[in-house]
Amino acid sequence: MKAVMRQNQNKRAQFDLADILRDNKVSFSEKYNLFQQQKKAYQDICACRTAQLKGHLAYCNCCNYKRQAYNSCRNKHCPKCQFIKQAKWVDKLQSSLLDCKHFHLVFTIPHQLNELVYLNQKKLYNALFSSAWEAVSKATNNPKFLGAQTGAVAVLHTWTQTLNQHPHIHMIIPSGGLSDDQMEWVPCRNNFLAPKRIISSLFRGIFCHNINKAIKNNEFVVPDKFKWTCVKNTLYKAKWNVNIQKPISGVNAVVKYLGRYTNRVAIDNARITDTKNGKVSFRYKDRKRLVSKIIQLDTLEFIRRFMLHILPHNFYKIRYYGILASTNSQTKRQQVSALMETYIAIPKYEGLSGVEVYSLITGKDVSRCPKCRKGRILCRALPGPET
Template identity: 45%
Template structure:
């Protein structure tokens, strides 16, 4: 009997996409951004991506390595980028507890979101951040200036289309006079139902503005519902807008540990793929209803269709900062927050290090140590007498 722990380690996402190349690329089923991601994942670390030669500065041994695609949807190309981002973030986080909040949308909005991804994802970011800001600044709840770090995910464990925002919110904030840091109690600083109502109201206001100004394309099967604002409002206010408050993070170390596993995820990693055989894929997924990890089996075509739904528009930022945590406030409000908390900002451990040194620290060994003589460094350009760091 196969369990969620058993796995064929040779199976990768690129194998599945390769088997469906004609069905998806050959038949024009993908938009330009999806087609680029598809090709990049297929070509990553193959001859099609080109190569570079490393030569030992001691014994002269050479090694040819294929280039990575660096596409953010490729499961092979996120690890180092993720670690560098997390290290940088650690230096800007406030030393306080954090709430983990998840904002979701009703099912009826999903077709509109998929057809207008750039616009709708932007509205989801803005509405969720403004909802937290309004709730935090309300004197009846906490009465502080707040902020958040927001991450967009578009998938569920079974690769179904499920746009939602994961948000980290400091458990407190500076008072209106910027004279005191007011900490929230152990629970969230606003009732979940109240936050959900604020979020729904802000999002619908933005949605109506976009509809009135013809910024959105309407799904063919939903044109009747979007014919008048009243019909849309009736549908929206008859549904639950789920907002979840998850376990509180006690400090920056716990936050950073969480973010390291979470922010740079792609829809599915190679480690979750168990096998690709006879036109079907078996992969592990977590069923949150009974909190068990299970094995799902899908035809390769359906698996590929589900995965490609989660390719984001080109240039779209899936990680954003708001309020006191925004980049615009890095030198002003955040400095005031550190002052109120009587804490000093950290300096990145990687600051000032070369690429060689950063990779050595991340990997725990010298990645450019010559496998031949075991004393020299493998470097670019030595064959032409131009030894340089990569």
């Protein structure tokens, strides 16, 4: 993995999401109510790398060099705290994938369900994951298509480039599977996994069935004026968007590709271009015209859209299925590697500290004093602010 991997995200940007949240905390709280996890994320991002979280003093054991720094919040929604986490996950992913081509599928649910999803995030995001994988598993197990047990790495995203609500799953699937007797690797024929319309209709049916069952059992908070019977009829008439892209060749290409979608937050600081007159401007990519544009939102609307994408507590947005699941790591995955005569890569960042990982990625020895170039940097905790 090259040092260029999103390294510029870790640099200090001209505008900071944390500043926007801090400056508008009172006015936003007066207008909007937040869930508990949203409140925590809001507070953590505001406190990140400030005296509120205390800090540490880095000093050289050879000269008089000193540098004070505040601690990070480490919240998974903070744009300043994802660089090392992403690098470690991408490194670990290399040991999870198979050395073959992979398909990239995107499962999207209709916008009519957005309000229901927002009020029942954990349950419906879980249903989105399970429905997408069940649809793929049923289609690929069908002897008319692949006729084998495959696997997947799935990543949840909930936003568009303009921060609107748009729940969808990115799923990476190997171009083949393990035979039922586990004695043969069955490759996809002619780069074909299964018909898009089959996977789409399966996904629609499974997901709607799960919602219908939960609503009947009163397991959901249902929005006012939300009539499930009418919505369900509309959903069954519509064609659901399941996008299947051409297979990606090689583990490195897959890791680089999927790395774009993991450990990301709805917006990073580098995309924010201006904050003035009660407005926030930021860059977004126009997918249809493939050009970069600028959108301007009222500051409170910008914050509201960002807060839509705070995930529930202890929710895993990256999941593994089938032969790639952790429960199969010592059985089916090893069996597949043996059948394909390939090897399983060993993560090089496993067990390393964040400082050590950063040094390996950037090629900079951050433990060496930048002033005298001889001494080593040591750290000691600083006392917190007086209360």
